[in-house]
Amino acid sequence: MPIRDTIGQTILELSRQDKRIVVLTADLAGSLRVDSFQKTYPDRFFDAGVAEQNMAGVAAGLALYGKTPFILSFAVFNPGLNLSMIRTIAYSNLNVKIVGGHAGLSNAGDGATHQALEDIAIMRSLPNMTVLSPADDAQARWAIKQAVKINGPVYIRSTRLDTPTLKHAQEFKLGQPEPVDAKSKIQNNKIEVLIFSTGPIINTAIQVAKTLNQQKIATRAINLHTLKPINTDAIKQLITQTQKLVVTIEDHQIAAGLGGLVAEISAEITTSRAPLLRIGVKDSFGQSARSAEKLYEAYGLDQASIVKQILEVYSNASS
Amino acid sequence: MKLMTRPELKKQATKIRQHVWQMIYTAQSGHPAGSLGVTDILTTLYFTPILKYQAKNPQWPERDYFLLSNGHVCPALYATLAEAGFFSKSKLNTLRQLNSPLQGHPHVGSLPGVENTSGPLGQGLSQAVGVALGLKTDKKINHVFVLTSDGEHQEGQTWEAYMFAAKYALNNLTVIIDRNLVQIDGKTEEVMPLERLKLKLASFRWRVLETDGHDFKDLIDKLQKAKASQRPSVIIAHTIPGKGVSFIENDYRWHGKVPHEAEYYEGLEELMGKTQ
Secondary structure, three states: OOHHHHHHHHHHHHHHHOOOEEEEEOOOOOOOOOHHHHHHOHHHEEEOOOOHHHHHHHHHHHHHHOOEEEEEEEOOOOOOOOHHHHHHHHHOOOOOEEEEEOEOOOOOOOOHHHOEOOHHHHHHOOOOOEEEOOOOHHHHHHHHHHHHHOOOOEEEEOOOOOOOOOOOOOOOOOOOOEEOOOOOOOOHHHOOEEEEEOHHHHHHHHHHHHHHHHOOOOEEEEEOOEEEOOOHHHHHHHHHOOOOEEEEEEEEEOOOOHHHHHHHHHHOOOOOOOOEEEEEEOOOOOOOOOOHHHHHHHOOOOHHHHHHHHHHHHHHHHO | OOOOOHHHHHHHHHHHHHHHHHHHHHHOOOOHHHHHHHHHHHHHHHHOOOOOOOOOOOOOOOOOEEEEOOHHHHHHHHHHHHHHOOOOHHHHHHOOOOOOOOOOOOOOOOOOOOOOOOOOOOOHHHHHHHHHHHHHHOOOOOOEEEEEEOHHHHOHHHHHHHHHHHHOOOOOEEEEEEEOOEEOOEEHHHHOOOOOHHHHHHHOOOEEEEEEOOOHHHHHHHHHHHHOOOOOEEEEEEOOOOOOOHHHOOOHHHOOOOOOHHHHHHHHHHHHHOOO
């Protein structure tokens, strides 16, 4: 199920119990899947029109008054067009939940103007902000519940495409890395390649790990559904246990995104550690394509390209 | 609260102006012109029954809300809140100092009576709209006042907020525009003309009122009219930037300038003379 569908459904479900929840969009109720909320709770739904700055500002005021507003638009605009207002929301520590939709290259057809590749970088640099990047419907449901529980601003990265449901072996905990290859028999002290990923591209990361394991390279894949706050000690421990190579895979710029985050944490490790390979969008904009698959191929983010990149660095690291 | 006569309101405003002048001089940074210019507006709100509040219970659910959008005039808001009893006047001389709750631009949560964070221009009206929308959704009768500058009407977000408030018919919202005709770089009509402002506002389906921003009778009258209005109302308050310190009045260069020592004492003497 697409993450955006789960987000819309979960907001609607929680709103039955929690009367503080209100929803605002900037002329994208259908795209962000809050049209059913609009029909069910017309008095708690506000369409700001094509005006994302004011949408965020009105949400700030609603939060000052005591409501729990969700603001939903495409991640290129929210945050982006309304960054200054979101910064004020963060500084005021207001209870505003920001959903950035259609994030990453997975939004293939619309081209670079509509492909948010910097939203994680922006949002994780803001004090008081929680940044969640769900990988499937179970995590999207969890992310919305967390967002409502947290008294402060939360960013939830949402995507458009149908996304497979992962097999989760454990409960999600805010800030905790989640191993997504639970059946893996690799002992932690035998990890050669460690892969961090976030969002639906985790499915590619899992396939990459499988391929490498088949080639007798002991590989683990870790999902980071929370990018802020994050348990840095747990990340450091995973990195120091890795013998050959740490890899990040993301549908986002590698600068200041997931790759940047892991690089920051890794650089603080004082003992010897494996080198880091960051795979993602490298200082370029996206473009239009007929499908997300074609676009991922063009940007080196398909399974085969990723395996190839890892093997090149892996063999150098081994020699 | 005993009703203040007009001479008493004038005296109260002068006390606030004295604080403002001293605070900015002590801090050695800040915005004197706008702060002195809006003082009579703030005095009218806080020292007549127009704004319902309890200074010792700032979160009182039945209060009216006052939001500031042009955060740089906060010395006037801080001094008004202190005079109204929200916190001790001894805090005023900590303006812009490390760890002071009196930040250079207001921060919600730092100081009793400050309802919103402001500083980035154009963001206050949206926030006031949000508060008014929340109140209206819950069928509450509290009123929301927001003070804006004329310069920040060059920000697009302000007009987004006017549209939104008209759509949701927020008659529990009153905007006051400090129409002092100046901004940092010069006169508003030269930097980026706002006229015909009244027509613009009316065409956004707002009720537009005008007042002399230093005439208490006129201010009370227009604020009462706006509060009772069936439509969202905006009051264009014609003010003199730097009001009360004659040698800085109407001079845009005093937007963010600190008086040097001789100027400070000259201004203080003028302000002190007015309360004797």
